[in-house]
Amino acid sequence: MEHHGGKMTAADEVATLDHDAVRVVNRAFYDAFEDNDIDRLLAIWERSDRVQCVHPGWSILRGWEEVGASWTAMLEGPEQLQFVLTNEHIEVKGDVAWVSIDENILGLGGSATVAAMNLFVRTNGEWKLVSHQGSTVMQGR
């Protein structure tokens, strides 16, 4: 996408709006996580069989029941996490968008960087989270 002053086409403008919308929803996910707000966090997910999640070190969870339960358990835990998000990159193709991002996480147990990918699908104009995968980055990589 090119952003030359005054030279954006209508398609470019729509693409920019799509990116902005995805950025807002993706950030709302981390805000809810940081606030330990389970209702807000779960509302960002699509409630369907196709949702999936890989927490760092975990095996693949699939379907709303498994995925939702894992987040509920995580947010009910004692640890309060703080996220510093860097290296955000958004791609949109039709009604699918994916965001890769570094979650720099500060918690009671120290700090870690998790390389994450969030995939959203747009249904009836709403972007909903369908897949989240986080991989802990080893120091020095």
Added chain:
Amino acid sequence: MEHHGGKMTAADEVATLDHDAVRVVNRAFYDAFEDNDIDRLLAIWERSDRVQCVHPGWSILRGWEEVGASWTAMLEGPEQLQFVLTNEHIEVKGDVAWVSIDENILGLGGSATVAAMNLFVRTNGEWKLVSHQGSTVMQGR
């Protein structure tokens, strides 16, 4: 997608064909990896700025140059890997498809399971790999 005998709609049939095409390309990726065939493996990737890759424990690589170089280095390494693929699940939405899969990897250094997600985009009828992320599953998870 419902598969009642003789009751598949045209849309169901097309969806099944899309799934089949994605499954073939995804398996070709692992076949090339197992065969240490760098040309075949790289040909499965889209050559674009939007490709991205997270190897287990690595930070996010972005763009064809970085991603391609990492695979070339990996396949030039001494280790011969064998993949047993399980738990494959394919989703297709428009011209985007994503596959979650367990890579059960046997190598000289022992065995490991990597939870992986491969995202493909269809351009001019061809599914090309745009994102790969692999996370090592810790024992017992």
